[in-house]
Amino acid sequence: MSDDTVSTVLGIDIGGTKMAAALVSADGTIVVEDRIATPVGDADQVFAALGELVGRVLGNASPVAVGIGSAGPLDATHGLVSPVNIAGWRSFPIVERVRALVDVPVTLGVDGHCFALGEFWTGAGREAQTLLGIVVSTGVGGGLVVDGQPLLGQSGNAAHIGHVVVDLNGETCACGSYGCVETYASGPRMVARAQRRGWRTGESVDAAVLAADAAAGDELALAAFDDGAQALAAGIVATAVTVDLTTVVIGGGVSKAGSVLFDPVQAWVKRLAQLPFVADLTVVPAQLANAGLLGAAHQAWSSIR
Structure with a gap:
């Protein structure tokens, strides 16, 4: 056609x-x-x-x-x-x-909102009416779809899950706060943390190398992913108990680490989500390579309907 x-x-x-x-x-x-x-x-x-x-x-x-x-x-x-x-x-x-x-x-x-909308429309979240979409890359962004509609907030910047504070004594974040999800879960921050602990010190490496080493069993790389996963899980559960959701879709470059990321995220979510209405939280990988693009198109269609 x-x-x-x-x-x-x-x-x-x-x-x-x-x-x-x-x-x-x-x-x-x-x-x-x-x-x-x-x-x-x-x-x-x-x-x-x-x-x-x-x-x-x-x-x-x-x-x-x-x-x-x-x-x-x-x-x-x-x-x-x-x-x-x-x-x-x-x-x-x-x-x-x-x-x-x-x-x-x-x-x-916001691109994070469009990512969530795209996965809601035709991707991993298409069976859900309420979901949280998270993009884990050089930063951590997100978007919420609640009762089939994007939750934008008064300024259009809602669901900035990367800047949910999960550690009151945490590291300084680029946003000016400290202990944000992004300070633990973004690709560059996980790499920096691993290197401070002795992993590939002095080398110019990225999250893909960290993921490969973690998949091969490197303890320092695994520990960095576990720290990032715990922070992500804390942000996920905080969001879930606030808006009452059961579906979380994670995409972005770091999500390509696969089970190295998703196994500890799911384990930490299970540990932290103790209230009955979030006990069945499901965390799944994104299905679309172009979720943000489809989400942008979805909002265009919605604007004229």
Whole structure:
């Protein structure tokens, strides 16, 4: 089926590493998709690259709406984004600029929210009405879907699970607080903790190497993953008892560690979730490679229904 014979929305997923765009039908089918590396440059240079990407994806199609998922923080009310990992964009008017390219309704959401929506729509959370989606990567982000609807909060930044404080005597976090989930569970923080304990000291390594060593039985690597898993579990249970949910979907680069991450997360969740209404918490891996993109499309469809 060609992209000009089906009603579609344009989904856009913006991150510090890559930008992706797709035309998506009402049932979540991706009609055409493309992506590029996020360029380094000033505001207009970065947007020019996004504009070229959008042009390639659109072709002759006329989407009925656009949904944008972006790394934050963002100002959803005014359509502005200031992604920490895109230095050229500070209070960048992304909604206005995209609307100038595609003159249809444009919605904007946090990338973590879009990840949760995507997994809720067509991924691992499609059987749940209430779920928490978590992205574990260079940071820890998240999104909530409650009773089938995204929980956004007054500023559009709700469900920042990476900054739930789980250790009152913990390390300083990039957000300015301390003891946040992210200080234990993000890839770089787990690597740094393992290296302080003597793992591959002085080497330039990442979370993928840490995961490989943990899978091979390295005790220091396993201990770092266990610390991260405990922090994640604490954040998960705190969220679960607050909003009464039973399904958690975890994605992001660190989640590719597989059982090295999921086994201790599930064990810690079982230990910490003692109240009856969260005793059956289920933690599963994400199923979609492009959940954020599909979630952005989902919010676009919702905006015009």
